[in-house]
Each structure stands twice: as structure tokens, then as C-alpha cells.
Amino acid sequence: xxxxxxxxxxxxxxxxxxxxxxxxxxxxxxxxxxxxxxxxxxxxxxxxxxxxxxxxxxxxxxxxxxxxxxxxxxxxxxxxxxxxxxxxxxxxxxxxxxxxxxxxxxxxxxxxxxxxxxxxxxxxxxxxxxxxxxxxxxxxxxxxxxxxxxxxxxxxxxxxxxxxxxxxxxxxxxxxxxxxxxxxxxxxxxxxxxxxxxxxxxxxxxxxxxxxxxxxxxxxxxxxxxxxxxxxxxxxxxxxxxxxxxxxxxxxxxxxxxxxxxxxxxxxxxxxxxxxxxxxxxxxxxxxxxxxxxxxxxxxxxxxxxxxxxxxxxxxxxxxxxxxxxxxxxxxxxxxxxxxxxxxxxxxxxxxxxxxxxxxxxxxxxxxxxxxxxxxxxxxxxxxxxxxxxxxxxxxxxxxxxxxxxxxxxxxxxxxxxxxxxxxxxxxxxxxxxxxxxxxxxxxxxxxxxxxxxxxxxxxxxxxxxxxxxxxxxxxxxxxxxxxxxxxxxxxxxxxxxxxxxxxxxxxxxxxxxxxxxxxxxxxxxxxxxxxxxxxxxxxxxxxxxxxxxxxxxxxxx
Amino acid sequence: xxxxxxxxxxxxxxxxxxxxxxxxxxxxxxxxxxxxxxxxxxxxxxxxxxxxxxxxxxxxxxxxxxxxxxxxxxxxxxxxxxxxxxxxxxxxxxxxxxxxxxxxxxxxxxxxxxxxxxxxxxxxxxxxxxxxxxxxxxxxxxxxxxxxxxxxxxxxxxxxxxxxxxxxxxxxxxxxxxxxxxxxxxxxxxxxxxxxxxxxxxxxxxxxxxxxxxxxxxxxxxxxxxxxxxxxxxxxxxxxxxxxxxxxxxxxxxxxxxxxxxxxxxxxxxxxxxxxxxxxxxxxxxxxxxxxxxxxxxxxxxxxxxxxxxxxxxxxxxxxxxxxxxxxxxxxxxxxxxxxxxxxxxxxxxxxxxxxxxxxxxxxxxxxxx
Numbered sequence: 001x002x003x004x005x006x007x008x009x010x011x012x013x014x015x016x017x018x019x020x021x022x023x024x025x026x027x028x029x030x031x032x033x034x035x036x037x038x039x040x041x042x043x044x045x046x047x048x049x050x051x052x053x054x055x056x057x058x059x060x061x062x063x064x065x066x067x068x069x070x071x072x073x074x075x076x077x078x079x080x081x082x083x084x085x086x087x088x089x090x091x092x093x094x095x096x097x098x099x100x101x102x103x104x105x106x107x108x109x110x111x112x113x114x115x116x117x118x119x120x121x122x123x124x125x126x127x128x129x130x131x132x133x134x135x136x137x138x139x140x141x142x143x144x145x146x147x148x149x150x151x152x153x154x155x156x157x158x159x160x161x162x163x164x165x166x167x168x169x170x171x172x173x174x175x176x177x178x179x180x181x182x183x184x185x186x187x188x189x190x191x192x193x194x195x196x197x198x199x200x201x202x203x204x205x206x207x208x209x210x211x212x213x214x215x216x217x218x219x220x221x222x223x224x225x226x227x228x229x230x231x232x233x234x235x236x237x238x239x240x241x242x243x244x245x246x247x248x249x250x251x252x253x254x255x256x257x258x259x260x261x262x263x264x265x266x267x268x269x270x271x272x273x274x275x276x277x278x279x280x281x282x283x284x285x286x287x288x289x290x291x292x293x294x295x296x297x298x299x300x301x302x303x304x305x306x307x308x309x310x311x312x313x314x315x316x317x318x319x320x321x322x323x324x325x326x327x328x329x330x331x332x333x334x335x336x337x338x339x340x341x342x343x344x345x346x347x348x349x350x351x352x353x354x355x356x357x358x359x360x361x362x363x364x365x366x367x368x369x370x371x372x373x374x375x376x377x378x379x380x381x382x383x384x385x386x387x388x389x390x391x392x393x394x395x396x397x398x399x400x401x402x403x404x405x406x407x408x409x410x411x412x413x414x415x416x417x418x419x420x421x422x423x424x425x426x427x428x429x430x431x432x433x434x435x436x437x438x439x440x441x442x443x444x445x446x447x448x449x450x451x452x453x454x455x456x457x458x459x460x461x462x463x464x465x466x467x468x469x470x471x472x473x474x475x476x477x478x479x480x481x482x483x484x485x486x487x488x489x490x491x492x493x494x495x496x497x498x499x500x501x502x503x504x505x506x507x508x509x510x511x512x513x514x515x516x517x518x519x520x521x522x523x524x525x526x527x528x529x530x531x532x533x534x535x536x537x538x539x540x541x542x543x544x545x546x547x548x549x550x551x552x553x554x555x556x557x558x
Numbered sequence: 559x560x561x562x563x564x565x566x567x568x569x570x571x572x573x574x575x576x577x578x579x580x581x582x583x584x585x586x587x588x589x590x591x592x593x594x595x596x597x598x599x600x601x602x603x604x605x606x607x608x609x610x611x612x613x614x615x616x617x618x619x620x621x622x623x624x625x626x627x628x629x630x631x632x633x634x635x636x637x638x639x640x641x642x643x644x645x646x647x648x649x650x651x652x653x654x655x656x657x658x659x660x661x662x663x664x665x666x667x668x669x670x671x672x673x674x675x676x677x678x679x680x681x682x683x684x685x686x687x688x689x690x691x692x693x694x695x696x697x698x699x700x701x702x703x704x705x706x707x708x709x710x711x712x713x714x715x716x717x718x719x720x721x722x723x724x725x726x727x728x729x730x731x732x733x734x735x736x737x738x739x740x741x742x743x744x745x746x747x748x749x750x751x752x753x754x755x756x757x758x759x760x761x762x763x764x765x766x767x768x769x770x771x772x773x774x775x776x777x778x779x780x781x782x783x784x785x786x787x788x789x790x791x792x793x794x795x796x797x798x799x800x801x802x803x804x805x806x807x808x809x810x811x812x813x814x815x816x817x818x819x820x821x822x823x824x825x826x827x828x829x830x831x832x833x834x835x836x837x838x839x840x841x842x843x844x845x846x847x848x849x850x851x852x853x854x855x856x857x858x859x860x861x862x863x864x865x866x867x868x869x870x871x872x873x874x875x876x877x878x879x880x881x882x883x884x885x886x887x888x889x890x891x892x893x894x895x896x897x898x899x900x901x902x903x904x905x906x907x908x909x910x911x912x913x914x915x916x917x918x919x920x921x922x923x924x925x926x927x928x
Contacts, residue, residue: 065787072779145776151753152736152776239754245737246752279639281651285661310739311750312757315687322679326672333668334661340628341660343635345567346651350640361632369621372672376679378610378686379617382746385739385774450600451743453774453785460787534650 016111016552019518029124031116034516036123037102038416043127044093045485050134051085054078056478059440059471065461075457076143077159081133083146084163087259088170089130091401095266096177096212097123099408100205102416104181106509107199109190109527111520114183118176125173132166135159145455147256150237150248154230164227171216171223174262178212181205190508192527196290197539199507199531200283203290204269207297211258211265215301219255222248249311253304261300263397264364265293267404268335271357274407275339277505278354279346282532285338292331299328309380318377325375332368336361351503352426356407359434363399367392370445388448394441406433406484413488414502418514419495425487433480439473500547506531506538512546522552564654572638580630584623591619603744603769603797604761606686610746613682620671686747686759693728693760696721700731700738700751703780704791705771709807713814719771719795722803726762738784739775742795750775763797771795830914832886835922843916844923851904854927863897863904867927886921893917 020026030036057078061069070078105113113119140157142148153160185206189198198206225236226248235241237248268289276283283289303325309318339361348354370392374380383389413421443466448454452463459467501510508531512520522545529539592615602608639651697708699715706715721727731740733751741748744767749757771793773784786792798806844854851862859865870884894917896906907917 067782072782076776076779076781143776143778149737149776152778155736155778239752244754246755279651280649282653282655284654285656285664287656288661288664310748310757311737312752312755315683318683318687319680322683323676326676326679329672330665330668333671334664336628337664337667338661340631340635341664343632343639344652345654346635346639347641347645347649348636348639348651350636358632358636362629365628366625369625372675373614373617373621376613376617376675376683378606378613378679378682378746381686381748382610382614382741382743384748385741449743451770451772451785453741453772453782455776456782458782460785462787532655533653535653 016519016522029120031112031120032518033101033105033113033116033119034416034518036119037098037100039123040093040097040101040126041099043123043130044090044098047085047089047130048481049485051082051090052478052481054082054085056474058082059474061457062459062467063464063471065459065464065467067458070457072457073143076455077137077141079455080142080145080148080163081137084133084142084167085130086397087146087263088167089126089133091263091397091405092170092174092259093126094405095263095401096174096181096205096208097126099270099405099412100177100181100208100266103412103509104202104205105184105188106415106512106516106520107202107507108185108188108193109508109521109525110184110188111524113180114188115180118180122173122176122180125169125176129166129169129173132162132169136162136166147252148226148248149252150226150229150245151239153226154238156230161227161230164223164230168220168223168227171220174212175216175220178209178216182209182213185209190524190527194527196287197527197530198290199269200272200286200289201266201269201507203293204266204272207293208262208265211262211297211300215255215258215262218251219259222251222255225251246308246311249308250305253307254301257304257307258297258300260396261296263401264404265297267360267401267408268293270404270408270411271339271360273505273507274353274357274411275342276532276534277411277503278349278351278357279343280349280534281342281346282530282534283338284341285334286530286532288334289338292334295331296328299324299331303328306375306380309377310384322375322377326372329368329372329375336365336368351410352421352423352430353407353410353503355427355430356403356410359430360400360403360407363395363403363434363437367395367399370395383448385453386448387444387452387454390454391441391444391448394444398437398441406430409484409488411503412509413491413495414498414514415509415516417492417495418498419491420498420502421487421491421495425483429480429483429487432476432483436473436475436477436480440470440477443470506534508540511538511540511543517552519552522546564657565652567652567654567657576630576634580627583630584626587622587626588619591615591622601744601765601767601769602746603742603765603767604747604763606761607744607746608764609682609685613678616678617675620675624671693726694722695728695730697730697732698740698751700733700735700740700773700777702735702778703773703784703789705738705740705784705793709810712807712811716810716814717791720803720806721763721795721797722800723763723766723797725800726760728758728760730756730758732756736777737775738773738777741772741774742769743772744769748774766797766799769795769797830890830918832890832918832921835918835920835925837919837922837926840916840919840921840923843912843920847910847912848920866924869924869927871928886925889924890917890921893920 027035030039057069061067061075067075101113101119136142136159139162140159142153142156142160142163144152144156148160148163185202228234229236229238235243237243237245239245272283272289303321305313305317305321306325374383374392410421410426447463447466450463452459498514500513503510508525509516523542525540525542527540531539533539594615596611596615602611695710696719698719699706699708706717707719708715731749731751732755733753735753737753738751739748740751745761747759747761749759751757770786773781777784783789784793786794853859853861853865855865855867857864869889870886892904893912894907897904
């Protein structure tokens with residue numbers, strides 16, 4: 001209690017830096033985590049438009065079994081850049097750099113992240129990396145998919161090296177973000193914000209940060225080796241010169257499997273915020289949800305070779321990878337059951353954000369279940385490399401990550417703009433998205449099992465009808481996403497003013513004005529409990545002055 | 559969050575009715591997967607296909623049942639616990655934080671699910687990975703963008719894959735360029751074809767017919783054509799009755815000998831007079847131009863090509879040309895046109911920088927190696 005009293009009197013933690021003046025320092029080379037978060041989001045949504053256009057090109061091409069829109073060569077470029085864009089330029093930046101930056105420092109009662117300049121550098125590596133990736137179209141884009149397996153990627157056009165350099169750069173950016181977030185959560189929590197009082201979105205970022213730091217380095221090494229082999233001929237991956245193509249696969253998946261959790265753990269965190277808020281109920285099993293995230297992160301490092309069951313692996317190695325992968329279903333199952341239990345006995349308000357969160361429960365669950373199927377080696381021998389995989393991965397990354405992102409966008413939009421997004425339009429976009437998404441990807445399960453391989457520019461004519469159905473539904477899904485973007489742009493000026501806390505949520509970001517002021521808190525608050533007791537008074541002290549409209553006391557810069 | 563503050567929970571009748579309905583739906587889905595006519599949609603061409611389908615039935619049944627319960631409860635709770643028009647603004651839900659017993663069940667349910675799945679998968683997996691040893695060995699090789707096959711005692715690579723019914727097969731797969739994959743949906747089996755690596759799987763064909771082979775690992779521009787549907791080089795495996803397999807095999811052995819002849823000697827026979835060679839000049843030439851790749855030793859003393867001692871009368875040599883004893887003309891043909899076949903490659907006359915006279919002299923020298 002004495003420590004709390006010291007803070008109320010204004011200690012070091014209450015020191016506020018003056019807000020930078022001028023457009024460039026304020027909005028371009030900003031060191032404010034909220035501006036950087038919004039920069040990440042705008043950039044990522046712009047890349048999502050590009051990646052989405054590529055996705056539609058894919059679906060239009062596949063409306064005819066013989067292809068038709070593009071040559072196979074162009075088609076291969078299109079789907080490779082589509083995958084790379086969505087993973088590295090959309091989902092990961094949105095969940096970590098975007099929503100992570102914007103929300104979690106406020107949720108732990110900090111005024112900024114631990115290293116604001118590093119944060120700025122992280123962001124400013126991201127748009128150049130994206131432009132480098134797209135510039136590869138000018139010199140022949142990569143064609144071997146987002147996984148770029150050699151020796152195929154060694155045959156690829158010059159743009160493949162550009163791809164490697166671009167992804168390397170985005171990897172550096174990710175690593176720095178990971179370090180920054182981890183230190184911030186470890187060192188900058190408000191007084192009383194113990195680990196078991198942290199909001200679950202913070203927990204999501206907390207377990208994601210080490211994954212970003214550790215796994216991305218393996219990707220960096222693999223990309224550097226690929227680049228060196230392509231440009232200088234050192235034969236890391238070329239079997240005719242003593243290299244090993246499987247070496248790439250191991251290094252790549254040592255990153256990319258944890259990356260799957262980088263792309264879902266923050267979304268788990270979002271869902272864990274949104275469900276209790278709109279159910280007016282504490283999250284069920286807080287500790288189990290937090291603990292299961294840690295378990296998933298740790299296990300996530302031990303399962304990478306389940307992507308390689310057909311690549312050539314000793315049977316004795318298949319065994320542990322199969323069993324460990326199945327074990328991940330346990331913490332994931334615990335989470336899903338806890339979320340469902342959170343709904344029970346609630347007073348549920350069906351906002352658009354809640355609709356997306358509930359939609360997430362359905363679609364992510366399906367993606368998780370097919371994931372367990374694929375962990376079973378004998379089934380994987382049939383389904384590997386087919387459209388079943390395409391279906392599974394989109395159920396996890398679109399039905400999971402993107403659903404979470406959209407739920408989060410509707411939920412936290414007021415904290416960026418001070419306004420609410422339009423709910424009517426939002427409901428329309430949810431239902432169109434939900435129907436379009438399932439119509440696009442559900443049939444791919446049986447297309448794959450019947451014999452349609454992935455990454456093909458033309459396919460067996462007997463599959464044409466189902467492919468057309470997928471394509472038509474994909475137009476619906478795209479329309480829904482356009483509606484969301486229009487809604488977000490339009491609401492910026494015309495949306496209903498939200499006030500500080502339109503959802504009556506209890507985490508710290510809702511206790512300060514919307515949009516959030518530069519300094520976040522006039523006084524750093526003290527925390528007394530986890531933020532999910534909806535029947536209790538707020539568990540914070542020291543927030544009295546936040547909403548009074550008076551300017552903060554800004555001491556002279558030192 | 560002290561647990562003892564949580565209210566005691568009573569589940570009402572409605573909840574149990576919904577649970578019963580979901581249970582019935584789950585049961586129906588399980589029965590559907592148990593009896594689903596998978597084999598009539600996709601033939602099960604080998605013994606292991608049935609095992610893998612049995613695993614799939616189990617996975618799909620338990621997965622669907624679980625999915626029905628989760629989604630059913632989500633929809634039910636979303637409707638039953640909705641905020642109504644008359645609900646007070648500050649109404650809150652039932653303030654439950656956690657429940658050790660329930661959370662234990664939340665852990666036990668997926669654990670049991672996973673354990674059963676793992677046991678079932680492991681049993682099928684063991685049956686697939688460890689198989690009888692007395693098998694027909696066939697090699698499949700992936701190329702951009704077609705497949706070839708090698709059979710025991712068949713010279714060179716053939717374009718079709720035939721397998722005898724009810725005979726255990728070991729399939730070795732590899733690649734000559736990039737990574738391909740060898741998938742026969744009717745067998746539910748697949749292995750990547752990795753250059754420099756041989757992957758193996760074993761099975762016993764149980765159903766005659768013609769089945770499609772599909773590449774599932776991206777292998778370049780025409781990856782999408784590496785199957786039979788739209789392809790220029792349709793890839794099939796034929797599962798034959800043992801008798802018709804035997805006749806196909808005998809025919810292939812014969813045809814491939816001629817085919818390799820055609821590769822070795824595509825040009826008309828040379829007009830060289832092979833009786834007038836100078837063996838001594840040939841010996842010098844051999845040391846200078848041939849000895850890097852060929853030993854003056856027995857056939858199987860291989861450097862790059864075979865050893866050439868007794869090339870004209872050693873019975874180990876015949877597969878080189880036409881199944882019969884090699885003649886001086888055969889040797890001259892190879893020197894002139896080069897060789898490409900089961901033993902590797904040799905450049906032709908021009909590439910080796912040999913004049914017609916050099917060939918005559920070399921043949922004369924090779925005749926002396928007995």
C-alpha cells in the first residue's frame with residue numbers, strides 16, 4: 001500500500017513527455033505506440049487489399065478447369081505472393097504491430113512501450129519490405145508458394161531473391177517487435193498489475209513475443225542461406241552439389257509452425273476480451289486460458305516436422321511429432337470450452353464485434369479439428385498437399401486470425417477514432433463474411449480428399465462445379481470485407497461518438513478518453529484485481545482525473 | 559478470484575433438452591461416418607487404403623460430434639442468454655470465475671479425445687510403416703512434368719506403372735530435378751519425390767483397375783498437369799491380374815531392350831571399315847581420352863562408365879547393346895553416337911573429339927582387351 005500512496009503523490013512514473021509537434025514527428029516518424037499501431041493497421045489493410053485482389057485472381061482462374069485467365073507461370077506468381085502477403089504483411093503485422101501496439105501498453109497501465117524508437121524502426125522496416133515483395137513482380141515474382149521449397153525456388157525467377165530479402169526484412173522487424181513487447185510487459189506494468197491480473201489480450205502478446213524473437217531467427221537464417229545460394233552459388237539446398245532440400249524445410253517450418261501460433265495467440269487474446277465484455281460475465285477459467293497459451297507456445301516449437309510427414313522422415317521421428325501435435329489439441333480444447341462456458345448464463349449483447357467473436361468459435365473450432373486429423377500420419381499421407389490443406393489453413397488463418405482481427409477492429413475502433421463503426425453495416429458484413437467464407441473454403445475439404453492438389457493453375461474437369469461454387473462464395477466474402485473497410489473509413493468522420501467506454505468494458509484502455517491521449521494516463525493507476533468482475537466496482541485507483549478534460553501537467557522537458 | 563464467492567450453478571431443463579438434441583445429432587453424424595460409402599466414392603485400391611479410411615471414419619466421426627456439441631452450445635447460449643429489450647442497462651451475467659471440477663473436465667475431455675485418436679492413429683501407422691519384406695520393388699522417378707518407372711531387369715525407364723494384384727509392393731520414389739510428390743488417391747498414400755533421397759512405402763494392391771497418379775508438391779510451371787485429367791503425359795498405375803501383369807512385364811523387358819538400342823544407336827550404321835584399325839594408336843588414344851571414365855578392368859569396375867575388359871566377349875556386357883554378344887559394329891556405334899541409358903551417359907563422337915579413324919583404332923584396341 002505504501003508504494004501505491006507514493007504513486008498517487010506523483011512519483012517518477014508520473015513523468016509525462018511533451019507531445020511532439022509537427023505533422024512529420026506526430027504522424028509519420030512517430031514514437032507513440034498508438035500512432036505506430038494505427039500505421040501498422042493502415043499499411044496492413046492496404047496490403048490486405050492487394051493480397052485480396054490476388055486471391056480473387058486465383059478464384060477467377062480456377063472457375064475453369066483449364067485455367068483461362070492467366071498463364072500457369074503468372075498464376076504461380078499470384079498465389080505465391082498472395083500467401084506471402086497474407087501471412088507476413090497482413091495477419092502478423094495486424095495482430096502484433098497493429099492491435100498489439102495500439103492496445104496492450106494501455107492495458108498494462110504504461111505510457112508507451114519500453115523502446116519507442118525501436119518500435120518506430122520496426123514499423124518503418126515494414127512498408128519497404130512490402131514494397132520489395134511487390135517489386136518482385138517487375139523482375140519475375142517467386143513461384144514456389146509462400147513456402148518456397150528448394151530446389152524449386154532455386155529455379156525461380158530473380159524476384160525469388162527479392163522475396164527472400166523482403167521477408168528477411170519483415171523478420172527483422174518482427175524480432176524487434178517481439179523484444180520490445182516482452183520487455184514492456186515484463187518491466188512496465190502499472191503497480192499492482194501482477195501476471196494473474198493482466199488482461200488476457202496482454203497474455204496473448206506476452207506469449208507471442210518470445211515466439212517472434214526465437215522462431216523468426218530460424219527463418220532469417222533459412223532466407224539468408226537461400227539468398228546466398230541463389231546469388232552466390234553456395235549449395236546449401238542443392239542435392240547435386242551436396243546440399244539438402246530437406247534442410248530448408250526443417251528451418252522453414254521451425255519458424256513457420258510457431259508462426260501459426262504468432263498468428264492465433266493474439267487473436268485468442270482478443271476473443272478473451274470481447275466475449276466477457278459482451279456477456280457481462282467474468283471470463284471462465286482465467287488461469288487456465290493464460291496457462292494454456294503458454295503451453296501452446298512451448299509445444300508449438302516441438303511439432304514443426306508434422307508439415308513434413310511425406311517429405312522423407314524416419315518413422316521413428318514421425319511418432320513424436322504426431323503425438324505432440326495431437327497434444328496441442330488439449331490446451332486449445334480447454335480454451336474453446338472455457339469460451340463457450342463464458343457465454344453460459346451471460347447477458348449477451350450481439351454487437352458486430354461479438355458476432356465476429358462467436359463466428360470465430362465456430363470456424364476456428366473446425367480448423368482446429370481438421371488440424372488434429374492432419375496430425376495423424378496415415379490421414380496426412382492422403383491429405384497432404386491437397387485442397388484439404390488449403391481448407392484447413394484458411395479455416396485457421398481466416399476463420400481464426402482474421403475473424404479475431406475483425407472482432408477486434410469493431411471492438412477497439414472507438415479507441416482509435418473516438419467514434420463507433422456503423423452497427424447495421426457491421427451486421428451485414430458479418431453475415432456476408434460468414435456465409436462467403438464457409439462457402440469458399442468448406443467445399444475445399446472434399447475437393448482435396450477427392451484428388452485436387454493445391455497450387456495448380458488447371459485441374460481435373462470433374463472438379464469444376466465445386467471450384468465454381470468456391471469462387472462465387474469468395475466474391476461474397478470479398479464484398480463483406482469491402483463493406484468492413486468502407487465502414488471503417490466512413491465511420492471515421494460520420495460514426496456515432498463513442499465516449500470513453502461504449503461497451504462498458506473494464507480493462508484500462510476504456511477508462512481513458514477516446515481517442516486515447518498521447519500520454520495515455522495523467523496518473524499511472526494502481527491495480528487491485530483482474531479486470532473481469534462485471535458486478536464489482538473497477539479494480540483501479542488513481543484514475544479520477546483521466547476523464548475530467550483538464551490537460552495533464554507536463555513538466556518541462558529535461 | 560476466490561472460487562468460494564461464485565454462485566452455485568443449477569442447469570435447467572432446457573439445457574438438458576438441448577444437450578439431448580445435440581447428442582442425437584452427434585450420434586447421427588457418427589453413424590453416418592461409420593456407414594458412409596467411402597469406397598464407392600473413392601475406390602480403395604490397396605490394403606492400406608481400407609485402414610486409412612477406417613482411421614478417417616473415426617477421426618471424422620469424433621470430430622463432427624465434437625463440432626456439433628461446441629457449435630450447438632454456442633448457438634444455444636447466444637440465443638438463450640441474449641439481452642432483451644427490457645433487460646436493464648447494467649444487468650450482469652452469473653458471476654462465475656472458474657470451477658475446478660468443470661475445468662478438470664475441460665481438460666479431461668480433449669485429453670481422452672486425443673489419447674483415443676493417438677492410439678487409433680498409431681495402430682494404423684504401425685501397420686503402414688512396418689510391412690512384409692518379400693516384395694516386388696518398383697522405383698518411381700519424378701520429372702518436370704511426368705513420371706517414369708523402373709522395374710527389376712528392365713532396361714531403362716518405362717512410362718506406365720503396372721502392379722500385380724495381391725502381390726506386396728515396395729515403392730521407392732525419387733526425383734531427377736525438383737521435389738515432386740507421388741500420390742495415388744485410390745491408395746490414400748503419398749510420398750514426396752526428393753532429389754538425392756529415396757522415399758519408400760509399401761502396400762498390397764487389392765482391387766484391379768486403372769488409377770490416377772497426382773503430383774501434390776509444387777514443381778514448376780506445369781505442376782497442375784502432373785495428373786491424368788488435363789495432362790499431355792497422363793500418369794496412371796494399372797493394377798492387373800497376375801497373368802496379365804506377367805505378360806506386360808515380359809513384353810516390357812523385350813521392348814525396353816529395343817528402346818535402349820534406339821537410344822544408343824539412333825543413326826544408321828557407320829560405313830567404317832573396322833578390320834583396318836591400329837590397336838597401338840588406339841591404346842594411346844584410350845589412355846588420353848577414355849581412361850578418365852573407363853577402367854581396363856572387368857565390367858563392374860565402374861569409374862563413370864563400366865570397365866571395358868572383354869567388352870566384345872564378356873557376358874556381363876550384353877545389356878549395353880541388344881541382348882546378344884556385342885559386335886565391333888555395336889561398339890563403333892556407341893563411340894559414334896554416344897550413349898544414354900541405364901548405365902549413365904557418354905558423349906558422342908563430336909563431343910569427344912574423335913575422328914572416324916580414331917574410332918576404328920579404338921575398336922581395334924578394345925578387341926585386344928581379353
